[in-house]
Amino acid sequence: xxxxxxxxxxxxxxxxxxxxxxxxxxxxxxxxxxxxxxxxxxxxxxxxxxxxxxxxxxxxxxxxxxxxxxxxxxxxxxxxxxxxxxxxxxxxxxxxxxxxxxxxxxxxxxxxxxxxxxxxxxxxxxxxxxxxxxxxxxxxxxxxxxxxxxxxxxxxxxxxxxxxxxxxxxxxxxxxxxxxxxxxxxxxxxxxxxxxxxxxxxxxxxxxxxxxxxxxxxxxxxxxxxxxxxxxxxxxxxxxxxxxxxxxxxxxxxxxxxxxxxxxxxxxxxxxxxxxxxxxxxxxxxxxxxxxxxxxxxxxxxxxxxxxxxxxxxxxxxxxxxxxxxxxxxxxxx
Amino acid sequence: xxxxxxxxxxxxxxxxxxxxxxxxxxxxxxxxxxxxxxxxxxxxxxxxxxxxxxxxxxxxxxxxxxxxxxxxxxxxxxxxxxxxxxxxxxxxxxxxxxxxxxxxxxxxxxxxxxxxxxxxxxxxxxxxxxxxxxxxxxxxxxxxxxxxxxxxxxxxxxxxxxxxxxxxxxxxxxxxxxxxxxxxxxxxxxxxxxxxxxxxxxxxxxxxxxxxxxxxxxxxxxxxxxxxxxxxxxxxxxxxxxxxxxxxxxxxxxxxxxxxxxxxxxxxxxxxxxxxxxxxxxxxxxxxxxxxxxxxxxxxxxxxxxxxxxxxxxxxxxxxxxxxxxxxxxxxxx
Numbered sequence: 274x275x276x277x278x279x280x281x282x283x284x285x286x287x288x289x290x291x292x293x294x295x296x297x298x299x300x301x302x303x304x305x306x307x308x309x310x311x312x313x314x315x316x317x318x319x320x321x322x323x324x325x326x327x328x329x330x331x332x333x334x335x336x337x338x339x340x341x342x343x344x345x346x347x348x349x350x351x352x353x354x355x356x357x358x359x360x361x362x363x364x365x366x367x368x369x370x371x372x373x374x375x376x377x378x379x380x381x382x383x384x385x386x387x388x389x390x391x392x393x394x395x396x397x398x399x400x401x402x403x404x405x406x407x408x409x410x411x412x413x414x415x416x417x418x419x420x421x422x423x424x425x426x427x428x429x430x431x432x433x434x435x436x437x438x439x440x441x442x443x444x445x446x447x448x449x450x451x452x453x454x455x456x457x458x459x460x461x462x463x464x465x466x467x468x469x470x471x472x473x474x475x476x477x478x479x480x481x482x483x484x485x486x487x488x489x490x491x492x493x494x495x496x497x498x499x500x501x502x503x504x505x506x507x508x509x510x511x512x513x514x515x516x517x518x519x520x521x522x523x524x525x526x527x528x529x530x531x532x533x534x535x536x537x538x539x540x541x542x543x544x545x546x547x548x549x550x551x552x553x554x555x556x557x558x559x560x561x562x563x564x565x566x567x568x569x570x571x572x573x574x575x576x577x578x579x580x581x582x583x584x585x586x587x588x589x590x591x592x593x594x595x596x597x598x599x600x601x602x603x604x605x606x607x
Numbered sequence: 608x609x610x611x612x613x614x615x616x617x618x619x620x621x622x623x624x625x626x627x628x629x630x631x632x633x634x635x636x637x638x639x640x641x642x643x644x645x646x647x648x649x650x651x652x653x654x655x656x657x658x659x660x661x662x663x664x665x666x667x668x669x670x671x672x673x674x675x676x677x678x679x680x681x682x683x684x685x686x687x688x689x690x691x692x693x694x695x696x697x698x699x700x701x702x703x704x705x706x707x708x709x710x711x712x713x714x715x716x717x718x719x720x721x722x723x724x725x726x727x728x729x730x731x732x733x734x735x736x737x738x739x740x741x742x743x744x745x746x747x748x749x750x751x752x753x754x755x756x757x758x759x760x761x762x763x764x765x766x767x768x769x770x771x772x773x774x775x776x777x778x779x780x781x782x783x784x785x786x787x788x789x790x791x792x793x794x795x796x797x798x799x800x801x802x803x804x805x806x807x808x809x810x811x812x813x814x815x816x817x818x819x820x821x822x823x824x825x826x827x828x829x830x831x832x833x834x835x836x837x838x839x840x841x842x843x844x845x846x847x848x849x850x851x852x853x854x855x856x857x858x859x860x861x862x863x864x865x866x867x868x869x870x871x872x873x874x875x876x877x878x879x880x881x882x883x884x885x886x887x888x889x890x891x892x893x894x895x896x897x898x899x900x901x902x903x904x905x906x907x908x909x910x911x912x913x914x915x916x917x918x919x920x921x922x923x924x925x926x927x928x929x930x931x932x933x934x935x936x937x938x939x940x941x
Contacts, residue, residue, distance in 0.1 A: 407850045407857075417788060420796040454751060454838040462754040462835040485842025489850040501796040504788040505836055506843060508819025513847045516741040516823040520882060521855075523741075524875040534872025541858040541865035548854060 274306050274329075275586045278369040280356040281311035282338050283376025285572045291375065292319040294578025298586075299326035301579070305586055308369060310335045310356035335359055341571075345379030349387055357381060361388035364564035371565035371585035373556070375573040382418050385562040392594065394601045397422075398561030399430050399500070400568060401437060404510060405548050406489040412438050413488075413496050416557055417504035424467035427451065427497050428475035429601070433560040434495035435477045436600040440591050442494075446478050450493030452502055453482035464499060472497070476604055514549050555584035560597060565589045608640045608663075609920045612703040614690040615645035616672050617710025619906050625709065626653040628912025632920075633660035635913070639920055642703060644669045644690035669693055675905075679713030683721055691715060695722035698898035705899035705919035707890070709907040716752050719896040726928065728935045731756075732895030733764050733834070734902060735771060738844060739882050740823040746772050747822075747830050750891055751838035758801035761785065761831050762809035763938070767894040768829035769811045770934040774925050776828070780812050784827030786836055787816035798833060806831070810938055848883050889918035894931060899923045 279295055281288045288311055295307045306329045309316050313334040323330060337352040339345075349358055360372045361384040372389075374381050378400075385398055399415035414434040419426060431449045438447040451472050453461045458469050460482060472479045480493050488496060488506060498506065525531035535542075555577070556569035565588045569581040613629055615622045622645055629641045640663045643650050647668040657664060671686040673679075683692055694706045695718040706723075708715050712734075719732055733749035748768040753760060765783045772781045785806050787795045792803050794816065806813045814827050822830060822840060832840065859865035869876075889911070890903035899922045903915040 407854045420788065452839065454754065454835055454842075462833075465835075485839040485844075486846035486849075488843055489846050499796075501788055501799075502836055502839055505786065505819040505840065508788075509822055509840060509843060510819075510847055512820035512823050513844055514851055515820075517848055517851055517879070517883070520741045520879045521876070524878045525872055527875065527878075531872050531875035534868045534870070534875065536868070538859055538865050538868025538872060541861065541868065542855070544858045544861075545851070545854045549851070 274304055275371070275589055276306045276308065276369045277582050277585055278308045278310060278333070278360040278363055278372045279578075279582065280360065280372075280374035280376050281309040281316050282335075282356060283374040284569065284578070286574065287375065288315055288319060290573060290575045291578050292316065293575035294573070294582065295330070296323055296326060297575055297579035298582035299329055302583065302586065305329065305582070306331070307582065308333050310360055311338070312336050333359060339377055339380040341377050343377065343380065345377060345383040346387070348380055349383040357384040358388055361385065361564075364566070365389050370589035371567065373567045373569060373578075373581050373585050375556070375569035375571055375578060375581070378417060378568055381559065381566065381568045385559045385566050389562045389564050389566065392561055392563055392598050392601060394605045395433070395561040396429055397426050398559050399433065400503075400557045401434055401560050402507060402557035404507065406491050407548075408491045410442070411491070411494055411496055413498060413503055413507060414560065415498060415500040415503050416507045417500045418559065419500040420504075421501070422464060422499040424464060424471055427468040427499070428471045429561075429604070430497045431472060431475055431477050431479070431495060432600050432604045433597050434497065436597045437558065437560055437593065438494050440593055440596045441588065444494050447494035448480045448492070449477045449495045449497060450480050450483035452488070452496055452498035452506070454484060456482050456484060458482070476607055518546070555580035558588060558593070563594060565593055608638055609705070609923055610640045610642065610703045611916050611919055612642045612644060612667070612694040612697055612706045613912075613916065614694065614706075614708035614710050615643040615650050616669075616690060617708040618903065618912070620908065621709065622649055622653060624907060624909045625912050626650065627909035628907070628916065629664070630657055630660060631909055631913035632916035633663055636917065636920065639663065639916070640665070641916065642667050644694055645672070646670050667693060673711050673714040675711050677711065677714065679711060679717040680721070682714055683717040691718040692722055695719060695898075698900070699723050704923035705901065707901045707903060707912075707915050707919050709890070709903035709905055709912060709915070712751060712902055715893065715900065715902045719893050719900050723896045723898050723900065726895055726897055726932050726935060728939045729767070729895035730763055731760050732893050733767065734837075734891045735768055735894050736841060736891035738841065740825050741882075742825040744776070745825070745828055745830055747832060747837055747841060748894065749832060749834040749837050750841045751834045752893065753834040754838075755835070756798060756833040758798060758805055761802040761833070762805045763895075763935070764831045765806060765809055765811050765813070765829060766934050766938045767931050768831065770931045771892065771894055771927065772828050774927055774930045775922065778828050781828035782814045782826070783811045783829040783831060784814050784817035786822070786830055786832035786840070788818060790816050790818060792816070810941055852880070889914035892922060892927070897928060899927055
């Protein structure tokens with residue numbers, strides 16, 4: 274039985290979507306058990322139709338809620354009866370196998386850092402979502418856990434990202450690239466320039482700099498970035514895709530011919546949309562902490578929550594944390 | 608007569624595309640005169656069919672060529688017979704009205720800084736392309752001239768971008784935003800946090816932070832960024848659009864129904880592609896130097912070169928440099 278701890282109050286549509294997502298996940302996977310964490314009365318009301326899986330649901334009363342308006346580190350320190358704090362402590366004690374939240378990113382990071390703790394040797398945990406590139410997915414690490422990075426953080430992001438992609442996607446020798454504004458080693462800002470030689474001597478298959486226009490061109494399986502640029506890239510990808518789809522829709526509806534063509538080609542569009550859809554991918558794991566932690570998109574619907582839970586369970590079963598621990602210790606012995 | 612100095616050897620397809628672009632521009636605008644700068648023999652060979660506009664073409668023999676492999680500052684110092692160096696000096700002496708190049712960005716920046724010179728009071732010139740957002744265009748400033756920024760550069764980018772958009776696009780009170788990873792003032796990396804209060808007190812309509820997903824959502828007419836993030840955004844936009852269009856094409860060709868729909872909807876697609884097309888927009892002006900300087904895309908075709916020339920002529924005629932000078936001096940008096 275794999276045991277997921279779910280922050281039931283996290284996300285724009287919580288607790289409705291989180292509870293519905295948990296039920297979807299439980300029905301799809303008989304080896305799953307979920308703790309729903311939140312104000313117990315509110316959660317219980319939503320379990321009316323959960324009889325078929327009720328025996329694999331636990332409730333953890335967490336009357337304190339951390340919102341996006343709370344200062345994360347302070348909130349994690351003070352709100353001891355919040356899902357984030359209680360969940361991270363249970364994960365540390367190995368009483369649950371993974372933690373999932375669509376709530377405050379900052380709180381999940383702070384909880385991961387200060388309640389769960391880092392894997393030995395890891396300088397900074399990092400958010401590492403899989404993003405679509407037309408041919409499949411690439412791992413972008415870091416996407417916002419570390420907005421100001423020192424150069425030595427970046428090769429560690431590469432080690433963790435490579436371990437993740439190897440284990441979860443079966444890519445034996447993942448190509449690791451560095452986000453930069455030019456192809457040559459001497460290009461970039463001070464951080465990228467200092468990180469480049471460290472990436473070259475790191476224990477992975479470094480394929481060099483990846484410019485903006487090549488991020489989705491399948492030049493690398495793992496793309497390493499500071500958390501500021503990575504967050505921009507991740508969110509901008511969503512934005513550009515939306516804008517472009519909107520433009521296509523608008524132009525198609527501009528005349529009858531377009532409307533007809535659009536109707537006929539609708540299934541093809543739907544397939545593209547599905548490939549670009551974050552709700553299929555699940556969420557971003559926080560790599561480098563002593564447990565499986567998934568930050569799901571704030572606007573996750575029930576299906577996206579279910580995907581994040583499925584993904585968390587898979588990571589726990591495959592031993593992601595041990596794999597990262599092993600690779601980091603190898604890197605340090607180098 | 609507006610006189611454009613064109614780096615005829617700059618760009619992936621030079622000198623063919625540059626010369627063809629110049630001819631296209633000259634034929635479309637009778638008040639235009641162009642100096643083609645490069646090795647004179649090579650250029651002359653391409654003027655066989657230019658009789659109709661030959662009287663408005665001058666040649667400037669520039670046997671030295673600065674490539675993308677040259678270290679820009681060094682190249683500008685040493686290659687005195689290059690188009691960049693000669694053109695910038697002519698622009699400074701007001702013997703030409705604008706400089707256009709699709710060649711090395713670094714050389715254009717270095718030439719602009721050290722041969723042409725900054726407008727008084729400008730800390731750092733910045734690249735400021737117009738990018739499509741589905742509703743029109745926004746100005747992204749800086750896109751790569753300053754990869755490591757101090758906080759005080761950013762409000763100046765805002766002042767210059769606002770002056771540019773006001774003059775060239777007729778937007779009286781442009782909305783100016785700051786690229787960041789969260790909506791709140793206290794979000795971001797050290798640079799964004801320090802820049803925020805400076806943006807608030809700057810003499811323009813500051814609309815706050817713009818997250819990645821809102822960059823193309825028409826929340827601002829001018830989006831201010833450090834040059835590293837800006838360059839990533841600009842190039843990533845191109846990359847994501849290409850990837851997405853490729854995915855749509857692939858899915859459409861995957862079955863007969865899609866193929867038929869795609870054929871019927873082709874004009875609608877073409878309109879979207881045209882809206883996203885950098886060859887229509889021209890190039891990125893370098894704002895803050897003492898003359899009109901346009902850096903066109905390295906992969907510009909003849910039409911893109913012609914657009915960049917047209918844009919450069921318009922900026923010169925509208926008095927862009929004077930407008931920026933005036934706004935900067937106002938900012939400094941504040």
